[in-house]
Amino acid sequence: MTMPLSPDLTDALATFVAGRSPGHPVLVASDFDGVLSPLVDDPSASAPTPEATEALGRLATLPASDVRLALVSGRDLETLATLSRAPLGTELVGSHGAEQGVVVGTAGRDDGDEPASTTVEGHPFALTDDERSRLDAVRSGLEAIAHDAEGAWVEDKPSAAVLHTRRAEPDRAARAGDAARALGAQHDAHTMTGKDVVEIAVVDTSKGVALVRLRDELDAAAVLYLGDDVTDERAFEALSSTDVTVKVGPGETVARFRVDTVEDAAAVLAEVARLLA
Numbered sequence: 001m002t003m004p005l006s007p008d009l010t011d012a013l014a015t016f017v018a019g020r021s022p023g024h025p026v027l028v029a030s031d032f033d034g035v036l037s038p039l040v041d042d043p044s045a046s047a048p049t050p051e052a053t054e055a056l057g058r059l060a061t062l063p064a065s066d067v068r069l070a071l072v073s074g075r076d077l078e079t080l081a082t083l084s085r086a087p088l089g090t091e092l093v094g095s096h097g098a099e100q101g102v103v104v105g106t107a108g109r110d111d112g113d114e115p116a117s118t119t120v121e122g123h124p125f126a127l128t129d130d131e132r133s134r135l136d137a138v139r140s141g142l143e144a145i146a147h148d149a150e151g152a153w154v155e156d157k158p159s160a161a162v163l164h165t166r167r168a169e170p171d172r173a174a175r176a177g178d179a180a181r182a183l184g185a186q187h188d189a190h191t192m193t194g195k196d197v198v199e200i201a202v203v204d205t206s207k208g209v210a211l212v213r214l215r216d217e218l219d220a221a222a223v224l225y226l227g228d229d230v231t232d233e234r235a236f237e238a239l240s241s242t243d244v245t246v247k248v249g250p251g252e253t254v255a256r257f258r259v260d261t262v263e264d265a266a267a268v269l270a271e272v273a274r275l276l277a
């Protein structure tokens with residue numbers, strides 16, 4: 001069920017939108033899993049809610065001089081583009097900031113028989129030989145850990161490997177998570193703990209670094225960012241008090257505002273689209 005937005009958040013969104021000026025659009029940015037898309041056991045089955053898709057679509061039709069749209073995710077860029085079905089012109093930040101691109105083409109969206117396809121123009125991304133060999137070692141180590149924890153499995157990304165424990169029994173999941181974090185330290189890698197995941201990356205980045213970079217590239221007047229996970233705290237921390245930060249769901253946060261559900265998150269995006277129309 002969608003709850004009405006709090007008066008404080010509604011006021012903050014109105015102030016946010018009013019802050020745009022010629023050459024300085026507002027930047028509306030969101031996390032994907034747990035914000036636009038409900039969390040599910042199988043990450044390949046994630047999909048944005050119809051309300052989120054509708055709100056993103058409306059934002060994307062507004063003049064780029066007023067608003068720019070971005071998804072900032074731990075997903076790798078290609079998977080983010082495919083699953084999010086982000087509209088044309090959306091800036092995509094993948095792998096927690098290691099990858100970046102923009103949606104330059106969409107096809108097959110209105111034809112039920114055709115798979116949807118999204119074309120992304122991205123900045124080139126490549127690992128060094130040292131990073132590649134450390135990633136191979138991390139991946140093998142995580143595979144061994146997952147093998148000993150029934151229900152756990154490993155997701156591959158261009159710059160990281162991720163141990164998923166959502167389907168493992170809680171004690172086993174906790175032990176596997178501890179072993180994964182120890183593995184990350186052993187390989188001098190960057191370990192991030194998220195919702196039933198431990199991600200070990202060989203590239204040092206964060207959603208905060210990526211979001212500030214994007215804000216500067218776009219000369220944005222202010223940023224709205226919605227996130228649900230521990231890794232989103234880096235984005236909330238990197239923004240300023242004039243930006244609007246929204247935590248989705250429970251858990252400690254430094255965000256200025258909180259909403260409860262993915263439906264409420266879509267309502268925030270819809271309200272921004274309404275204010276800008």
Ligand SMILES: O=P(O)(O)OC[C@H]1O[C@H](O[C@H]2O[C@H](CO)[C@@H](O)[C@H](O)[C@H]2O)[C@H](O)[C@@H](O)[C@@H]1O
Pocket residue numbers: 031032033034038039040041042043046072073074075076155162164166194195196197199229
């Ligand atoms: O930054 P995000 O867009 O929130 O991506 C974070 C991670 O999302 C995926 O894992 C999470 O969602 C899965 C599907 O709902 C769920 O099964 C898993 O437990 C969640 O942690 C994705 O698989 C990771 O690679 C992303 O880093």
